Amino acid sequence: MKFKILFASLFLSLAVYSQKDSAILFKIDNKPVFVSDFKRVYEKNLDIVSDKDQKAVESYLDLFINYQLKVKEAYSLKLDTVKTYKSEINSYKNQLAKPYLQDSTFIKKLIKDAYQRTKHMLNASHILVKVSPNATPKDTLKAYAKILNAVKEIKNGTSFANVALKYSEDPSVKSNFGNLGNFTAFKMVYSFEKAAYNTKVGELSTPFRTQFGYHIVTVHSKKPSPGEVKIAHIFINKNTIKGKEKIDTVYNQLKLGVAFEKLVKKYSQDRNTIANGGLLPKFGIGRMPTSIEDEAFALKNVNDFSKPFQTRFGWHVIKLIEKYPITSFEKMEKELAKKVKASGGNRLSDLAMKQKLRKKYNTKIYQPAKKVFYQQQIRSAKRDTLTKTLLTIEQKKISQQQFFDFIRNRRHLPIDVLFEDFVDQEVLSYFKENLIHTQPSYAETLKEYQEGLLVFDFMQQKVWNKSVKDSLGLQQFFKANKSTYKFTDLSKNKGTVMNDYQTYLENELIQDLRKKYKVTIRKRTLKKLIKHYKTNG
Structure with a gap:
């Protein structure tokens, strides 16, 4: 799979459009190949072609024509209808479509909102x-x-606490009366x-x-957030007089x-941290028991240590390793982006995208x-x-049978919920199907991958497997060709000979x-193309 992708990707490139690029460079029988097709491949591969002769437009054109002949023959052999090919192309389509399914504006807003919230900690019930x-x-x-x-x-x-005890179904309400502490x-x-x-303070x-x-x-x-800290600790797990001693x-x-x-090595009973000097992962507000957070954030200088204090787990002494205060948005943006995505930001972006597409398309x-x-x-x-x-999405009709297939093995959800999921799925499917018409770069990349994969399968069938x-x-x-080799034993040099045999x-x-196939090159167009590259280096 990886080799196939590498093989196909040699022919991927950035799209370059202009009036001249739409001119026909050559035809294979009646199938035109445009200047733009050649330029995308040629300009992409210039840096990876080591042979100076092949960098010449005429030489590279010869290679490109050979490539297009293989594509033509692969379609003639209907290699594009093979089950494994179709499956791999569908998988690549899904991968290629992913960036277009994310609402980048929405994600950016989530990241900026997260920064503002990171700057403050709340205490709430x-x-x-x-x-x-x-x-x-x-x-x-x-x-x-x-x-x-x-x-x-x-x-x-x-009082909120009494109402929480009466109504709340959060299991912790009996001990905290609904109070979630700082976060x-x-x-x-x-x-949430x-x-x-x-929500404003007090409301x-x-x-x-x-x-x-x-x-x-x-x-x-609502107070300024102290950021994050890294600490080491010594832990005694006995809440007894001996533990205190x-x-x-x-x-x-x-x-x-x-x-x-x-x-730490002599006394600590935290087996997970003895080997690294009692070091704990860095944490912020809401990650540790309140007593540990209070003691950690109260330490002012690196290497300061706390007095002994007690939690429900046992006795602790902690040492400050490093403080990580809230910095500028620019410095925190990458880390925040990772956290947003890890905490469901992509899912929320998907949701926003679905809502946007539902509004965009005429759905009945x-x-x-x-x-x-x-x-x-x-x-x-x-x-x-x-x-x-x-259901119809623009001119596309979706039948009852399609929804029937969708719900058949989904018995645990109500029909209304399933129908909304189905509509979302069909809207996204319609969007992806139309990317080839709405996104030129997507269309070009997909086409070139399809052709690259076809050529790979064609060469495997006609050359590589045959040689083996x-x-x-x-x-x-x-x-x-014995005279061209310095050895006489084929069995010991099979790899070298096989490479030559494949060529x-x-x-x-x-x-x-x-x-x-008849190849017809438009000489005037080729002459202009050669002049273009000579003029522009």
């Missing part, structure tokens, strides 16, 4: 009423009514983060939905100047045809009875193709 993303309308309405009742009680004066960007799912940062948000259900949030404080011993030795790393849903799918046993229906048009399998032909070739077979193949 929430109430959650669980409801599945694929819940029925009835269950969704029930959950929404419950969250509205919670809002009503808070507005009537009941910054990327610590919550995006929809967005709602929390859009209550309107109900909003995430993948977990409906929420309301109240923000207690041991951690005090550690602390006293640190004060006497004993190296932190030496004490035929409700009577759709109504059929609300029947209880619809997945058991006979496919050939579903012949009506269900035709042992008699190889022996006869060696015998006929021989390819030359024979080209001669046959030149006889089979």
Whole structure:
């Protein structure tokens, strides 16, 4: 696969368009090949062609004609209809289309928004009423009514904590009364983060939905973010008097100047960090237990260490390794872009793209045809009875049968949810199908990859595989050209002879193709092309 891609990519290039480039350079039978076709390949490959003769336009044109003859013959042999070829082209199409399916403007906005949120940390509480993303309308309405009742009680004066205990379905509510502590960007799912940062301090948000259900949030404080820190720690896992005595011993030795790393090896019971001096990955607000975060961010200077402190895990002493304050957007942009994509930014961009395409295309849903799918046993229906048009996207018709195939093995989701997913899929499919008409660079790259792959398969069939399998032909070739070699033993030098045999077979193949197809070069156009490259270096 990798070699095929490399072989095909030798003929990929940037598109260059002008009035002259649209001129016909030569024809193979009645099929025209344009100046633009030649220029794309020639200019792309100039730097990788070492032979000076081949860099000459006339010499390279000869190679290019041979290449186009192979393409012509490959189509004649219907190699483009072979299952493996079609599968590989479909896979490449999907890969090639990916950049066009991302809403780059939307992604840039997400990155800038993330920077602004990274600069501040929130302390907030929430109430959650669980409801599945694929819940029925009835269950969704029930959950929404419950969250509205919670809002009503808070507005009537009941404390948020008491309302959280009564209504929230977050398992941690019994211990934290809905308080989530401090957090910054990327610590919550995006929809929650967005709602929390859009809520002013002391105010209550309107109900909003995430993948977990409906929420309301109240923000207690909004402060500048301290950024991130890297620390090392010594950990004693016994919350006992003996544990306290041991951690005090550690602390006293640190004060006497004993190296932190030496004490880690002697006392720390965190097996994962003993080997690296107690070092922990860098972290920001909302990643560690609050007591560890408080102690870490309170340390001012590198190599400062804390007094012993206790968490539910045991006793700790920590040392500051490095601080990572919030810097400029330009310095943080690359890291933020990675985090945005890792936290679902691409998925959100996909969603934005789908919404944009739905608005762009004239999409019509035929409700009577759709109504059929609300029947209880619809997945058991006979496919050939579903012949009506269900959906049109511009002039493209999508039948009931296509949606029937889509839902057949998707039994866990309601029809309404499945239909929306189906429409999104068809809209994206229509967009991808039309990229060859709307994006010239996509069309050229795809065409050249298709041809490159065809030539690869053609050469494999007619030259490479033949040279490997035709042992008699190889022996006869060696015998006929024995005088050109310094050795007499074919078995010990088979690789060298086989390379020459492949060249021989390819030359024979080209001669046959030149006889089979008529090549007509437009000499005036070629003369102008040669002059163009001489003038422009």
